[in-house]
Amino acid sequence: MANTVTLDTRGLSGPQPALQATHALRPLAGGTVEVFVDPGTARDNVTRIAERAGWRVTEEEQSDGSLRLILRK
Amino acid sequence: MPTRHNLLTSRWGPILTGIAVGVLAPVLVALGNPGNMGVCVACFSRDIAGALGLHRAAAVQYIRPEIVGFVLGSLAAALMFREFKPRNGSAPLVRFLLGMLSMIGALVFLGCPWRAYLRLSAGDGNAILGILGLAAGIGLGIVFLRMGFGLGRNRPAPRALGWVMPGVMIALLLLLLFAPQFGRNPDGTATGPIFFSAQGPGSQHAPILISLGIGLFVGFLAQRSRFCTVGAIRDLILLKDSHLFNGVLALLVAAFFTNLALGLFKPGFQGQPIAHTNALWNFGGMVLSGLAFTLAGGCPGRQLFLAGEGDGDAAIFALGAIVGAGISHTFNAASSPNGPAAFGPSMVIVGLSLCIVLGLTMREPQST
Numbered sequence: 523m524a525n526t527v528t529l530d531t532r533g534l535s536g537p538q539p540a541l542q543a544t545h546a547l548r549p550l551a552g553g554t555v556e557v558f559v560d561p562g563t564a565r566d567n568v569t570r571i572a573e574r575a576g577w578r579v580t581e582e583e584q585s586d587g588s589l590r591l592i593l594r595k
Numbered sequence: 596m597p598t599r600h601n602l603l604t605s606r607w608g609p610i611l612t613g614i615a616v617g618v619l620a621p622v623l624v625a626l627g628n629p630g631n632m633g634v635c636v637a638c639f640s641r642d643i644a645g646a647l648g649l650h651r652a653a654a655v656q657y658i659r660p661e662i663v664g665f666v667l668g669s670l671a672a673a674l675m676f677r678e679f680k681p682r683n684g685s686a687p688l689v690r691f692l693l694g695m696l697s698m699i700g701a702l703v704f705l706g707c708p709w710r711a712y713l714r715l716s717a718g719d720g721n722a723i724l725g726i727l728g729l730a731a732g733i734g735l736g737i738v739f740l741r742m743g744f745g746l747g748r749n750r751p752a753p754r755a756l757g758w759v760m761p762g763v764m765i766a767l768l769l770l771l772l773f774a775p776q777f778g779r780n781p782d783g784t785a786t787g788p789i790f791f792s793a794q795g796p797g798s799q800h801a802p803i804l805i806s807l808g809i810g811l812f813v814g815f816l817a818q819r820s821r822f823c824t825v826g827a828i829r830d831l832i833l834l835k836d837s838h839l840f841n842g843v844l845a846l847l848v849a850a851f852f853t854n855l856a857l858g859l860f861k862p863g864f865q866g867q868p869i870a871h872t873n874a875l876w877n878f879g880g881m882v883l884s885g886l887a888f889t890l891a892g893g894c895p896g897r898q899l900f901l902a903g904e905g906d907g908d909a910a911i912f913a914l915g916a917i918v919g920a921g922i923s924h925t926f927n928a929a930s931s932p933n934g935p936a937a938f939g940p941s942m943v944i945v946g947l948s949l950c951i952v953l954g955l956t957m958r959e960p961q962s963t
Contacts, residue, residue: 533748535685535892535901535908536826540834541740562678562904563821566604571834587680587751 529557531564532588539564540571547575547593555593558584565589601676601819608820609827609842615816617849619809620713623661625857626801630868631717634661634813635710636895637701637884638869640913641920641929642797643767648787649921652929654795658771660803663764664810665896669818669903670761671811676819681757683907686746689953690891690908694915695922696946697887697895702920702929703880703939704728705870708824708894711881712843714870716850718862721870721877728878732885733828739954740833744890746957749908757905760913771803796869817900825885825894869932876935876943883946890954 529546531539539559546555555577559565568591569579577593584590603611620633632638638655645656673679701707704725706714711729714722736744776785792798800806816822820842827839854860864872871877888894891912893901898916901909923929928942 533682533685533750535746535749535906536821536823537740537829537833537892538745540830540836544834560680562680566821570838571836574836 526553527555529555531568532558532560534564536563536567540567543568543571547572547577550595552595557591557593559589559591561587561589565591603816603819606838606841608816609822609839610845612813612816612820612822613842613845613847614849616709616813616822617716617846617851618853619813620709621717621850621853621857621859623801623806623809624859626805627799628801628806629796629799631714631719631859632706632710632796632869633713634896635706635713636662636665636899637698637707637916637920638705638710638796640698640895640916641702641924644917644921645792645797645924646770646790647917648790649918650924652924653790653797654792655797655924656790656792657797657800658767658789659800660768660771660807661810661813662899663768663771664807664812665814665817665899666761666764666903668811668814668816669900670814672815672818673904678818679757679905681752681754681905681907682749683752683756683911684747685749685908686957687908687911689746689957690912691915691918692949693887693891693953694895694898694912695919696950697884697891698916698919699923699928699942699946700732700880700883700885700887701895702923703935703943704877704884705930707884707896708888709896712824712846713850714867716847717854718860719867719870720862720864721867721872721874724874724877725881728881729825729885730828731878732882732887733825733889734832735882736886736889736954737829737833739890742955743958744954746890746892746908749906752905752907756907759907760902760910763910763914768807814900814903817896818904821897822900823893823897825888826897829889871930871932871934873930873934876930876940879940879943880930883943883950886947886950886954890950890957
C-alpha cells in the first residue's frame with residue numbers, strides 16, 4: 523500500500539465528483555484511495571468510474587450522512 | 596444497502612427511463628399536447644411563464660402539469676429511497692442566470708434537449724442542427740470544466756428548504772385547477788393573474804390528470820436513474836462513460852417506434868410542428884443552451900428532478916428558466932415557425948458571451 527490518496531467531493535454537484543475521482547485515479551497504478559462523497563448520484567458515479575478502472579470499492583457511512591468510499595487496487 | 600442493487604440505479608435505469616419517455620411523450624401528443632411536444636421543459640417553462648403573466652405571447656400560456664409531476668415524482672422517489680437531502684449554496688445567483696440563458700437559447704431553437712430528441716424521432720430534420728448545436732455547447736462547457744470551472748460546494752440545508760420547490764409546484768397545480776381571475780379589464784371583464792391560451796400551442800394539452808400522472812411517473816424514474824439528456828453527451832466525452840447516453844439512445848429508439856405506430860412520424864424539414872428551418876440559429880440557439888446546461892450541471896429536466904430531491908440550487912435554476920422564458924418573449928427573442936425573432940440571434944450572442952465569461956471566471960476553490 524504505497525500511496526493513500528484522500529479526496530473530498532462532498533457538496534459538489536455533477537460532474538465534479540466523478541471528474542475529480544477520474545483525475546485522482548488516472549496516475550495511480552494501485553494502492554488505496556479514500557473518497558468522501560454525498561449519497562446518491564455522486565456515490566453512484568464515483569463507484570461506477572472506479573470499478574470500471576479496476577478498483578474494488580467498499581463504503582462506510584459517516585456520521586454526517588455522507589459516505590467514505592475506499593478504493594483498492 | 597437496499598438501494599445499491601435497485602434496477603433503476605443499475606445500468607438499466609437510464610435505459611428504462613428513456614424508453615418510458617420515448618413511449619409516453621408521443622402518447623401525450625396523441626392525447627392533445629402540441630406536435631412533437633409530449634415533453635419539453637423549455638416550452639413548458641415558457642407556457643408556465645405565460646400563464647403567470649410573465650410574457651404577453653397569447654398563444655403560449657398554460658400551466659403544464661408535466662412539470663409539476665416531474666418535481667413531485669422525484670420528491671416521492673427521494674423520500675421513498677431516503678435520498679431527500681435538502682441542500683443549497685452553490686452559486687445560486689449564477690445558476691439563476693444560467694437557467695435564464697439556457698431558455699433564451701432553447702427558445703431560439705424551439706425546444707430543450709428533450710424536445711430536440713423527440714423532434715428528431717418524429718422525423719423533424721431541423722432537430723439535427725439543434726442536437727449538433729447542443730453537442731457543440733456541451734463540448735464548449737467541457738473545455739471550461741477541464742480548465743477548472745466549478746460553481747462551488749453546496750451545504751446541507753434545513754429540511755424545510757427541500758419542501759419549498761414542491762410547494763411551488765403544488766401552488767402551480769392549484770392555480771391550474773382554479774385559474775383565479777382577480778384582475779379587471781377596462782371593460783370590466785375578469786382577467787389574470789392566470790392566463791390560458793384560447794388558441795395556439797398553449798391551448799393544446801392532454802387531459803390534466805394524464806399529464807400529471809405521466810409527469811409523476813417520469814419524475815420518479817428519473818430521480819432513481821439520474822436520467823439527464825445533457826449529462827448523457829457530457830459524460831460520454833468527458834468521462835468516456837455511456838451510462839446516461841444509453842438512456843438517450845433508448846429514448847430516440849422508443850420514441851421513433853411510438854411515433855411510427857401513432858402515425859406521428861413525418862420525415863422532412865419543411866412544415867414540422869412548432870419548428871423553423873433556419874439552420875444557423877437552430878444550431879446557434881442550442882450552442883448557448885447546451886453550454887448553459889453544462890455549466891449548471893444538467894439538462895432542465897434533471898434540474899427539476901434534483902429540485903424534487905431537495906436541491907435548492909437546481910430549483911433556483913428552474914425558476915430562472917421560467918423567468919428567462921418570459922424575458923425571451925418580451926424581448927422578442929423567441930422564434931416562431933416563421934423563423935428566428937428579430938432579437939433572437941443577438942440575444943444568443945449576448946448569452947454566449949455571458950456564459951463564456953462565467954466559464955472562465957467561476958473557479959472551484961482548491962480542495963485536494
